[in-house]
Amino acid sequence: xxxxxxxLIALLVSLPFGPNDQTTRAPKPVxxxxxxxxxxxxxxxxxxxxxxxxxxxxxLKDKIARNEFLCTKKTYGDFxxxxxxxxxxxxxxxxxxxxxxxRIPNNYEVSGYQADMGTGWWGALYxxxxxxxxxxxxxxxxxxxxxxxxxxxxxxIRAEGKRIQLWINGVQTVDYIEEDxxxxxxxxxxPQIHGGPPSEAWYRDVVSTDxxx
Numbered sequence: 443x444x445x446x447x448x449x450l451i452a453l454l455v456s457l458p459f460g461p462n463d464q465t466t467r468a469p470k471p472v473x474x475x476x477x478x479x480x481x482x483x484x485x486x487x488x489x490x491x492x493x494x495x496x497x498x499x500x501x502l503k504d505k506i507a508r509n510e511f512l513c514t515k516k517t518y519g520d521f522x523x524x525x526x527x528x529x530x531x532x533x534x535x536x537x538x539x540x541x542x543x544x545r546i547p548n549n550y551e552v553s554g555y556q557a558d559m560g561t562g563w564w565g566a567l568y569x570x571x572x573x574x575x576x577x578x579x580x581x582x583x584x585x586x587x588x589x590x591x592x593x594x595x596x597x598x599i600r601a602e603g604k605r606i607q608l609w610i611n612g613v614q615t616v617d618y619i620e621e622d623x624x625x626x627x628x629x630x631x632x633p634q635i636h637g638g639p640p641s642e643a644w645y646r647d648v649v650s651t652d653x654x655x
Contacts, residue, residue: 471524474514474631475648485512486550489635496646499635502531506641511540511552511632518542519628520653523599529559530592531641536560539645540570540632541599554629557599557608559643560636564589565608565615572625580615588613594646602653603627 474482477495490499490512500506518541529535536559543554551571558566558579565588566579588611589595598609604627608616620627633645 469651469653471649471651473648474516474650475646477646480512482515483512484515485632486510490633493644496528496644497633497648498642498644499537499633500531500640500642502640502642504640506635506637506639508550508637509634510550510637511634513540513543513545513552513630513632515630517628517630518601518650518652520602520655522601522651522653523631523648524651525597525648526594526646527559527597528592528594528644529641530644531639533561534639535641535643536563536636536638537641537643538563538568538570538634538636539597539599540630540634542601542627542629543570543632544626544629546571552630552632554626555601555606556634557597559597565610565613567606567608567616567618578616578618580613585610585615588615594644600653601627 475497478492480492489510490497497512499510499512529537538556538558540552540554540556543552545552553571556568556570558568562582564585567577569575569577596611600607604620606618607614635643
């Protein structure tokens with residue numbers, strides 16, 4: 443009898459944890475910007491730089507000639523992206539974070555979803571160079587009480603299957619279900635600075651969590 447018990451205990455100890463073990467299966471956040479270099483990213487380094495531990499796009503001295511994007515070399519599908527953002531340059535400043543996005547060949551533009559930034563645009567989900575419209579967004583009058591102008595703001599992007607959700611400073615601004623089956627569900631992540639007056643978009647503490655099941 444004792445041998446039987448020892449054999450059973452040994453079998454249980456040797457078994458791997460099952461699918462319900464959350465400790466081993468829980469996705470772990472990964473920092474995708476090291477705060478010092480642009481290793482793992484590609485784009486126009488005359489437009490983008492690293493300053494004070496942040497990715498900075500644009501300039502407060504010169505007009506921004508056109509939309510510019512700094513993109514990850516890695517692609518992402520189902521994931522949650524958390525970062526801090528700051529936009530400088532007044533009401534004319536505009537930027538955003540592209541995701542599930544593709545570079546357009548032989549073009550400076552990209553095509554895909556954008557979590558928008560800027561007066562009248564904060565927290566909206568825009569479809570860049572594809573459907574060219576806001577897919578869903580918050581009441582911008584209410585965003586005046588949510589966004590800290592000229593200061594750091596927390597932005598969260600969650601893309602899981604066909605559902606996309608956005609939050610700014612803990613306030614949900616978008617809960618969108620993609621109904622077009624042709625829209626790709628993977629792509630790169632690209633901080634943007636929009637063409638326009640002198641302005642700067644700052645991005646730091648960029649962390650991604652893989653939600654792939």
